[in-house]
Amino acid sequence: AFLETSDLVLGCLLIYYFRIFERRYGARKYMSAILLFAVGTTVLELTLAVLLRLLSFELHYLPSGPFFLIYPFFPACYFDIPRIPLASIFGIPLTGKTFLYLFGFQLATFSFESLLICACGLLVGLAYNYNLYGLQKRVFVPKRTVKAVSNGLGPWLRSTPPATLKRPLGATLELQYQEELDRQEQRWMETRRVSMNAAGVGDGWPFGGFRRRIPVYSPSEEEVRTLVEMGFRPDISRRALQQARGDVSEAVAVIQGLMH
Numbered sequence: 001a002f003l004e005t006s007d008l009v010l011g012c013l014l015i016y017y018f019r020i021f022e023r024r025y026g027a028r029k030y031m032s033a034i035l036l037f038a039v040g041t042t043v044l045e046l047t048l049a050v051l052l053r054l055l056s057f058e059l060h061y062l063p064s065g066p067f068f069l070i071y072p073f074f075p076a077c078y079f080d081i082p083r084i085p086l087a088s089i090f091g092i093p094l095t096g097k098t099f100l101y102l103f104g105f106q107l108a109t110f111s112f113e114s115l116l117i118c119a120c121g122l123l124v125g126l127a128y129n130y131n132l133y134g135l136q137k138r139v140f141v142p143k144r145t146v147k148a149v150s151n152g153l154g155p156w157l158r159s160t161p162p163a164t165l166k167r168p169l170g171a172t173l174e175l176q177y178q179e180e181l182d183r184q185e186q187r188w189m190e191t192r193r194v195s196m197n198a199a200g201v202g203d204g205w206p207f208g209g210f211r212r213r214i215p216v217y218s219p220s221e222e223e224v225r226t227l228v229e230m231g232f233r234p235d236i237s238r239r240a241l242q243q244a245r246g247d248v249s250e251a252v253a254v255i256q257g258l259m260h
Contacts, residue, residue, distance in 0.1 A: 001065060002065035004063070007107065008065075010104075011066070018073045020081075020230070021076060023231050032140045033072075033128065037072040037124055042068075059112075062117060063113055063117055067121055071117070074100075074121075075122065075129040076129050077100065079129055081229070219237075223241050224241065227252070232255055
């Protein structure tokens, strides 16, 4: 467990965000990765501590806490999670991952020992991300164990749909998102039609003439996969990308608007 209050606060925030990799990997692969990170970081930390003491380097106690749930996931966060600009300050772009890096940097710079723990975690995470020695294919958790844990803890950890809604929607969250996307698409089409009429599209023909048919945008599998890896459902991601015409940032804003 974390002994320092600052480690506890920052560590819990980072662990909460990195839960996205449980959705990305799946429960079984995620647990296998955690076991691998725990063993790998522990071996590296002990090895470096022994080497530093042999070199007569003054080393205090190593920080306590589940840092194997934090630092090894930073390489995957950097390489796999899309970089979506949200704002900019003095020309410096701010993304959804900026504060994660700041939290991780502050967590790692409390002391030299904290920096040592961070380096070990990053090395293990890089080795896993580059699949050295086939690490990503090694699954250590049996399927029966995953099923037993899911049946035992699932009813206590699963969330339920919100009890109150702003408007009557579908019975499930998927139907609610689908209906809200339909409403936004209808509003977008109506706005488009009004703007085309105001621009005089139709070449002077009565009733607007024969307008050019606007092709329906079909998002690519890579664009859909990008949103799915961020934790969104494939069907919702596809509809949001279709409405945003391939703009990932706008599609994320559409989905976040539905959730709020």
